[in-house]
Amino acid sequence: MLRTPSGGAGSGTATSDGRLMSIGTVLNLLRGEYPEVSISKIRFLEAEGLVEPQRTPSGYRKFSSEDVEKLGHVLRMQRDHYLPLKVIREHLDALARGEQLPLPSPAQSRELFEGGIELDPAGPTAARIGRAELLAAAEVGEPELVEWESYGLLSAVSEGCYDIEAVGIARLIADLGRFGVEPRHLRSMKAAADREAGLVEQVVAPLRRHRNPQTRIHAETTARELATLSIRLHSALVQSALSTHSH
Template sequence: MTPAASASASSGHSSGIPARAQAAPTRGTWPHQLSHEPLLRVSDVLRLVQPEFPTLTPSKLRFLDNHSLVTPVRTPSGYRQYSPADVERVRFVLRQQRDHFTPLAVIGEKLSALDAGTLHEAVLPRAAGDDGPAYLDRAQLAQAAGTEPRVVEACVEAGLLGSETTAGFAAEGVEAVVAAKAYLAAGGDARTLRALVRAAAREGELAAAAGAPRRARGDSDGALASAEALADAAIAVFASSVRRSSRP
């Protein structure tokens, strides 16, 4: 049973959810084999997903809802209620962004194909409490990424892992180490890795700046949408440019 399914069975929220929220959403949405009963609050979703994706926030969940990637049920008072199936959709979107740098439009197309049954994605069972620690030291990062300590050191020197705390690096750093491992194995080196990180940081600053005007007006969802749109576009341009330049 997934943590979401476990939480929905034991959360005890069902009696307090208005009738509208208890109505089952469309059964055609993926993953079809999981419960679509909207028994989970935003805080429940964060608790279940943040161990794997520590940067997930309520604003990010609103962003996914605004783009119709994950559509929770709304209670009469306007609160979002999620089902175990919704939680798995959140994980799918975040994995697509983290592991494959997939643009939102393409993620939406994949979800539509999953809904229609023309694309298939395994939903692995998750046991409650099997999420890893929030922070890892350098040796643990190397082990989790299936690589050598020198790759982690290259990531540290390149500034790819962010700030190191007394508890270590945030567990999401495994994603960066895996990416660096693949880059170095494909022929990259520490110098060009540093250049890539600097370029990505500049694009991140531009993306943040794109959302600043809306943020100043108190439109946090709009600010996030602007930043995400520019970041997605930058990723697509970079990937296209690299592929084009690498052709013989």
């Protein structure tokens, strides 16, 4: 029998015969403690390099007991400590070297976010910046910001305050402008982004309504993961379209 990992690393997840497991078996083992986990979640963690299952000649994933233990450790650090994947990866690397790094508290996790590390959205409230700070950080003027807001490309979340992501958006809009791409040309991108966000929200809505508080918290993690996959797909589709046009 295989036991779902419930402690720290080294808690012991093993099969009686040591055979490799399919992704469906792994999913069933983990769901006892992590009801929000999904096959897409496991594949996402694999894509991020946090687990490396073996592959059969036909391409099917096969997980070892160590892989399942590592997945449990990753899910636990996300759930209990709200850690971003970069920090989780550092902890896993330390464990592989036989070291034990102390895990930060949620308050310390917020400091990681404010220090420039992207935090899992299931954690503390995202940072906010003022209008003057946004202009300075993005290195743009008030007229440009006003124009971008008129096209709905940026908007304040509260009186005079913006999400920290607004800085990156503003810089990208400015960079595109140097190639002659005007704000009015970007309205279709904004509309597409809104549609993708709506699709993500449809997927995570049942998690947000779940009676389990931890599941509701992980709705935000799932939303971020879906957004990451959506961005990757969008990038791949654009590259494919450009390749087609070049022929």
